[in-house]
Amino acid sequence: MKRRYGIPSIIVCIIFLIQLPWTYAYGEPSSEETREILQQSLSIVEIDHEIERIADRQKQLDKQRQTLSIQLQEQEDQIHTQQDRAGAVVRSYYTGERDSLLMTVLGARSIKDLFILYDYYQIIIGRDQAVLDKYQDRYRTMQQTSAQINQTSAELSELKNNLQNQRERVLALQKEVDGKVAASGDAAAMQKLMDELTIYWENIGIYEVKRYFKALASAMQNLPQFIQEQNGGISTTGTTYTIQIGQDELNTFLRSQNPIFKDFAFQFDKDRITASGQRDQLQLSIEGHYTVENEPQNSIRFHVDKLVFNQLELPDTTRRMLEREFDLGFYPQKILSFVKATEVSTTEGILEVKLAISF
Known part of the structure; x- marks a missing residue:
């Protein structure tokens, strides 16, 4: 059964969290x-x-x-x-x-x-x-x-x-x-921790996580324009176009879009993308990868493989829910209307997208 908590419960929760040692509220559990x-x-x-x-x-x-x-x-x-x-x-x-x-x-x-x-x-x-x-x-x-x-x-x-x-x-x-x-x-103490964590998550945590995802989705809408403005961001060989985005460039772009990303950063590794940051008592880490999708339209879609909130990994159901609710991908045809993405890969520090002319 879904639980709802009023303002007094939230206040009690916050007071309880303040009284907890830093090892739990809300860093790594003890x-x-x-x-x-x-x-x-x-x-x-x-x-x-x-x-x-x-x-x-x-x-x-x-x-x-x-x-x-x-x-x-x-x-x-x-x-x-x-x-x-x-x-x-x-x-x-x-x-x-x-x-x-x-x-x-x-x-x-x-x-x-x-x-x-x-x-x-x-x-x-x-x-x-x-x-x-x-x-x-x-x-x-x-x-x-x-x-x-x-x-x-x-x-x-x-x-x-x-x-x-x-x-x-x-x-x-x-x-x-x-x-x-x-x-x-100490079953009673442990149950209390679980209950207070639930209150914190449902009244604060999930909304903070969604706040980051919403900011990311909004920023990604402006990524095509940012790429167009970068010297050397797009190169061509014959009929093949290549987009390269460095992680430092992407982080600079995100921070220009929203101050929420001041303490949040992307990191590109081989076949893996990690985004993590910490603000006040919130720690968030997102790990995922990009794929080329052609339905309903050609795009570079981001898939969340792992989501960690304050050292606690959230289940796959939460990841899928956030993917459905927030579009973290981008659309190459907003950069060049006559091309479509055919391949995407990440190496250390670099995201690369291959494009081909769309007939």
Whole structure:
């Protein structure tokens, strides 16, 4: 069950944190055992939130499926009527009725009669085509709705499995934490630490983490312009273009975008990117990598492989949630509209993107 805390609880939490020794509030926990218990308890909180997100999404999809089913029934009723009309048109051509009409036009005795009959013929043929086109449109719409229902049903089935897996994961983790707390020697004190950590995380921590991600996502929107302004930032060999960004250049750029990055820095290593920093009692470390993505559009997407908050690693559910909510990638076609990214790599101190002309 999701817990909500009011202002008095937050104040108590902050007072409690101030009274704790620096080894915990909020630096490295006093022991590896304590750190592990707190990390697992934080994971339980975050996986619980993921379960809530999945359940909410299930409700949305189920409602969407019901609406689509109603639309499909209405479309089926409409297409039956349209089908009869289209069938009558097709039969008229098959039996030669339209040929007889054409012969009547061709058999006109005067130019004036010819034009009058031809106008009638054009009107009839035009109406026939409109009937056939309307039938085809109805049929395509019905197929699309049916495909949407199938896709929604498949997503619901996948969500159901995911929900079950996450619930089993929470139960197993909770059982493990309960055992460690009982064996800690002071279960009451450990439980209090866990409760206060939960209060701190849900009322302060998650919002601070999101604040950094939001600032990063906003800054990345301006990265293409920054690259264009750098001398030597883009080089070309034949039809291949290369973008190189140094970690020092990127850090300078980020600090020009937002003062939050004053004590925050990116570091490029082989096939790995690390971003970390510390402000007041908040320590944050993000580790990830870039990939080239072509859907829904060509881009360099950042994937969070590891996320550590105040020495406590957050679970994969939190990483995926932040990836969905904040776009930390960038789009090479905002730099050169006629190219697309084909390869991205990192080496010590350098991020390199290969581009090719997009036909």
